[in-house]
Amino acid sequence: MNQALSYPLTFYIYYWIQFALPLFIVANILMRTYKPRLKESLYIMFVTLFITTLRTVPAFFGIFSTIPIPTVDFSYDNLSYILHRVLIILFLFFYIYKLKGYPVKKAIILTIFTDLFVFTSYFLGLLLRLLLNIPATYFNPLQPLLDFLHAFQTLVLSALFALLFVKGFGNLRKLLQTDQHLQTVLMIGSIITWLSFQIMSTLSFMLEDGYINTWSRALLMGYTIVSLTVFFLYIKYLKAKYNTQEKESELKNLLFYVNEIEQQQTTIRKFKHDYQNILLSIESFFDSDDYSGLQEYYYNKIKTSSQTLTQQSFSLNHLSKIHVKEIKSILAAKLIQAQTMGIDTNFEANEDIDSIFTNSIILVRILGIILDNAIEELDALGKGKLQVACFKQNVSVTFVVRNTCRDHIPPLHELNQLGFSSKGEGRGLGLTNLADLVHSQPNLTLQTSLSKGYFIQKLYIGEL
């Protein structure tokens, strides 16, 4: 009979606190869901107790050789170790993916991060023991107490890590939401880190003398910390690159806009010149009392020139009312693009818009998708109007984008189906993506309408 088995119940609880419970607590912190729900709590209790039972109970009956001290060769115990690890990871993934409703990529990232946090905390405890020179053997009478201390340390430390991570990398979350590429990079990176960690850990578990030589574990932990650091530096670099790209495109769009304004200036200068000439001519008609000549002059010259004044070139005038740079930039880019494509484009803003209470990266992407869809539809149609407006209602800001659409456009509920596109496969993800982006911000509401030949998207941005 092994020493460890002299306290089966405490060992059971120890194992539960050390290896099963922290995973779910950390996962919930990472997902920022602090309020427990009954169904989820039941699932967590069931899964953690099941895994703990699977791992510990056979040992009580001596089915596997030992629990804490593994044998050197690849025995049942190692098999049981790998089996329970795989199972609990799967259960955790299922919890995040199904019960919490996260998309696959994000669920994988969350699962792996959770596991890494818990295991790093666990190894930190081992390292601490090593540094304090407390022999980690099962012949120590204080062993149960030490184990419990270690278990609580894992629980608290991993929760603390997760909290710090959530606080420190809050903007990483926002970036992840907007960038599919970054999601993939993060997923692959974390899988590689995690797998190498798992392999090394299992190997050391099998080859070393378990708890007795913990230096290899310390090395392993060092490896994890280093790889995680490298990994985060890389993400930071990616983020910086992303930011510069954003700024560059913003600048490019604004240059576009400045160009447009300069052209308008020229038109106005020309008009001013014409206007002075017109006044002089009228005066000469008056001087000679030539009223019929004046009449003819008015209808032929003045009326036509006033018509050109009201046309196109001034339809984006109101963009000057938008004082939020990023928003002005995306609107200018898309509206000028539409105009150069020959689409009848108009922008309305009667009030100054100084601030918008939302993440501007997300708002830019949302407006980009909405305007792209409208332009694409109008381009395919070959006629029609694009009208965009921005206005305030109390404190909230509303964007309205309205475009003419085909006569035989499918009903709205079919357009909104996942992945549907009227233009063939793979191009309809815009609308679904749009809904996710809108939902990622608590104060955004999107209303989509199809009415009297117009497709209308209204985006409301409320107070935070």
Added chain:
Amino acid sequence: MLDILICEDDPRQREQIQATITHYLKKHHLDMSLVLSTGCPTDVLDHLKRYPDTNGFYFLDVDLQHEINGIDLATRIKEQDSHAKIVFITTHDELSHLVFKYKIEAMDYIIKGNKELKTRVGECLEVAHTRYINQMTTLDECYSFESAGQVWNIPYSEILFFETDLSTRHRIILHMKESQIAFRGFIKQIAKVNPSFFQCHKSVVVNTENIKQVHKASRTIEMINGEIVSVSSRKIAILIARIKP
């Protein structure tokens, strides 16, 4: 009685509109009267302060040569007189379709310098009159919810069904006849709001008023716009019993 108010800073155009309206009212005997014709927006606001119960029909110039422009004025009028019917008078240059329609919910707009001014004013008066009559007989009841810090009122007759978004919890998509909107909420609570609402599925509350047909075999409901909603097996008998009488 519907009160007509005009706010136009150019005296000549004001007189023209005024004359058109009085002429039209005399000829067609509509239940309306011209109570104010002014060039200054503050006069309109003062009038509303003095007569807060005004049920008004407003002709507003957009550019009033005043710190309050026509759109601001309309916003303030709406705060006082929520059923205000507003028609903007504007030049082609200042035309803001979407702001008129979606911010102010203006009834219509008339473009200045248009030769059809008379007929357009007449049309607006007709429409306003009909709306006024309807408003008296049926005050449409609305479903209200809050989203993005705003209160939304959707007439029950517009509502087809509510469904929870399967990908994200607590997000409800409201399907209306011509549009869709998503907001945060709980489907169970919605079912209790109105007697014509019925929870036909764990994630769907349907407005029984707007059902076209119930297909018992496939356990689905066809809504009046052709959308298909599924019904759980336990609820189908209850649903059929409910919509039968």
